[in-house]
Amino acid sequence: MEAPPVTVMPVTGGTINMMEYLLQGSVLDLALESLLHRLRGLCDNMEPETFTDHELVYLLKGQQGNPFILRARRALSHPNAPWHLRYLGQPEVGDKNRYALVRNCVDVAASHSLPEFLNEMGFRMDHEFVTSGHIFRKGAMKVVVCNVSRVQLPGNTENTERMSNSHLVELSVLAPAGQDTVSEDMRSFAEQLKPLIHLEKIDPSKQRH
Amino acid sequence: NDRSSRVFQQREEKQLEASVDTLISLVAHVKNALQSFIAKLENEYERLTWPSVLDNFALLSGQLNTINRLLKNEKTPSFRSQVIIPLVLSQERDDDLAKLTEKRVPVFSHEIVPDYLRTKPDPEVEEQEKQLSAEAARIGPDAAQKQIQTLNKMCSNLLEKLNNPREDRDAESAASRQNKASFNPSDTNALVAAVAFGKGLSKCRPPGPVAPGIPGQGPMMSGGPTLQQVTIGGAAGQQAGMGGPVAPQQLGQPGKIPSSIKTNIKSASGSIHPYNR
Numbered sequence: 001m002e003a004p005p006v007t008v009m010p011v012t013g014g015t016i017n018m019m020e021y022l023l024q025g026s027v028l029d030l031a032l033e034s035l036l037h038r039l040r041g042l043c044d045n046m047e048p049e050t051f052t053d054h055e056l057v058y059l060l061k062g063q064q065g066n067p068f069i070l071r072a073r074r075a076l077s078h079p080n081a082p083w084h085l086r087y088l089g090q091p092e093v094g095d096k097n098r099y100a101l102v103r104n105c106v107d108v109a110a111s112h113s114l115p116e117f118l119n120e121m122g123f124r125m126d127h128e129f130v131t132s133g134h135i136f137r138k139g140a141m142k143v144v145v146c147n148v149s150r151v152q153l154p155g156n157t158e159n160t161e162r163m164s165n166s167h168l169v170e171l172s173v174l175a176p177a178g179q180d181t182v183s184e185d186m187r188s189f190a191e192q193l194k195p196l197i198h199l200e201k202i203d204p205s206k207q208r209h
Numbered sequence: 210n211d212r213s214s215r216v217f218q219q220r221e222e223k224q225l226e227a228s229v230d231t232l233i234s235l236v237a238h239v240k241n242a243l244q245s246f247i248a249k250l251e252n253e254y255e256r257l258t259w260p261s262v263l264d265n266f267a268l269l270s271g272q273l274n275t276i277n278r279l280l281k282n283e284k285t286p287s288f289r290s291q292v293i294i295p296l297v298l299s300q301e302r303d304d305d306l307a308k309l310t311e312k313r314v315p316v317f318s319h320e321i322v323p324d325y326l327r328t329k330p331d332p333e334v335e336e337q338e339k340q341l342s343a344e345a346a347r348i349g350p351d352a353a354q355k356q357i358q359t360l361n362k363m364c365s366n367l368l369e370k371l372n373n374p375r376e377d378r379d380a381e382s383a384a385s386r387q388n389k390a391s392f393n394p395s396d397t398n399a400l401v402a403a404v405a406f407g408k409g410l411s412k413c414r415p416p417g418p419v420a421p422g423i424p425g426q427g428p429m430m431s432g433g434p435t436l437q438q439v440t441i442g443g444a445a446g447q448q449a450g451m452g453g454p455v456a457p458q459q460l461g462q463p464g465k466i467p468s469s470i471k472t473n474i475k476s477a478s479g480s481i482h483p484y485n486r
Contacts, residue, residue: 024401031391057407127407148403150410163403163410166396197392204405207398 020088020105021173021183023190023199026166027145035169035196036134039143042192043136051146052076052132054157056115058123070123072114076130076157083110093203098180099187101201105174130160133167140182141189144170171199221286228285235279239272295322 027035040048054074059067073084089104110117115125133146147167149160171190173182190199246265249257279285298319307315314321329335348356402408 024397025392026397026400027392028390028396034391127410129403129407129410131404148400164393164396164399166393166400168397168400168404195391198394202397202401204401207402207405207408 017177018105018107018174019102019177019179021100021102021175021186022091022201023100023171023186024202025169025190025193025197025199027169027197029165029167031196032145032167035145035167035193038193038196039134039136039145042189043138043143046137049135050077050133051135052130054128054130054151056128057126058118059126060121060123067126069126070118072110072118074112083112083114084108085110085114091204093201098183099190099201100173100183101203102180102183125154128154130157131168138189139185140173140175141186142170142172144168144172169197169199224284225286225291228279231279232276235272235276239269239276242268242272293326295326298322 036048052075054076056072058070058072060070061067069088071086071088073086075081085108087104087106091101091103094102128151130149130151131146132149133144136143136145145167148163150163151157152159152161171186173186175182186199193199242265246269249261249265280288295317298317300316300318302315303317306317314325330338399409403410
């Protein structure tokens with residue numbers, strides 16, 4: 001099992017061994033309303049939440065050529081909220097018995113000086129993007145429906161351009177390592193969204209080229 | 210003269226009494242018929258046939274007609290001109306009254322009297338009714354006929370739609386299945402790749418001299434591969450780094466980092482990487 005380098009491990013344990021189970025898909029803008037409608041029906045009864053986040057992906061290059069990656073996120077709609085620093089491990093596709101992608105996941109809240117801090121540590125920003133969309137919850141499951149926009153000028157989140165006419169849909173659950181049963185709940189939930197969208201475990205390494 | 214008027218009065222009173230008695234007995238008939246019908250509906254609904262339900266309705270309708278005929282009869286004194294005044298209102302329970310009304314009205318109080326002795330609707334309701342009938346009178350018979358026709362047309366259209374729902378719905382869902390894909394797999398892949406490692410997103414260049422015309426060769430890029438160029442299947446390599454002999458060196462480094470970074474920023478040509486040794 002991969003773990004973040006000891007140097008950046010947070011001192012407080014607790015969430016250190018959490019795994020993120022993930023299914024991904026997308027929905028065309030034409031069918032977005034139908035999907036949101038269905039999610040409102042399927043998910044926990046709550047006021048639908050929207051968000052607009054700016055994500056900056058930082059690299060720390062090691063001598064082996066494999067950079068260490070950290071993701072810093074801030075909510076554009078809540079400028080005073082803390083930043084969100086996230087480490088994501090290598091995704092494991094696993095076998096047919098596990099229905100979701102699994103990756104190590106460490107979430108930390110951070111102060112607004114996070115970019116400067118990361119820079120001082122030797123991290124460099126590799127790329128950034130803006131996501132904006134809706135969050136739904138059903139029990140431990142989280143459903144995020146969002147569009148992804150390029151940032152035209154570095155750091156300027158006013159001037160962005162949509163990637164495509166589709167919204168990214170992610171169904172995720174945070175659970176301690178080894179609790180593969182959560183992936184079955186995720187699969188049955190994903191089944192209920194067919195044929196509108198297909199949520200699958202997509203191996204990102206295959207999308208590289 | 211005085212005597213004849215008294216005789217007349219007496220005769221009228223007798224007539225009134227007789228017609229009230231008839232009315233009471235007719236209402237009692239209706240009540241009995243209703244009671245037995247309700248009892249049948251409640252207890253024998255499994256065996257009850259539609260013709261017998263219709264029979265019951267016919268019986269009720271006949272009895273109501275009889276009451277109507279009696280009220281319209283010339284010999285029946287006009288009940289409308291009779292006035293009923295509640296003489297005593299009381300909060301006390303009245304056993305006689307309860308018995309008379311089959312325990313429906315146990316108390317003759319100010320609360321229930323207005324409801325039971327009411328002969329006209331509430332003033333507001335009366336006012337509304339007046340407005341409605343005035344409005345109805347304003348529309349000419351031709352216009353009314355037209356409106357009736359339109360309504361009938363709409364109703365029959367609606368009925369038609371309700372009667373053949375399957376055809377329409379099948380056609381609709383088939384159309385939506387054929388014409389509108391709700392998702393696009395290549396968009397999915399593009400979005401996943403963008404969020405995972407920034408594929409298709411513009412790479413960031415730190416401020417500084419960038420060689421014009423040579424994209425992707427900014428100062429930061431030359432030190433190592435971009436995220437997109439690195440194979441993600443590098444878990445094993447990192448693991449080796451963690452457990453291998455290199456790890457202690459990494460751990461021992463933090464003190465050095467700031468100075469080497471400064472060097473790096475200054476040397477914008479980028480030939481020196483902080484971790485290249």
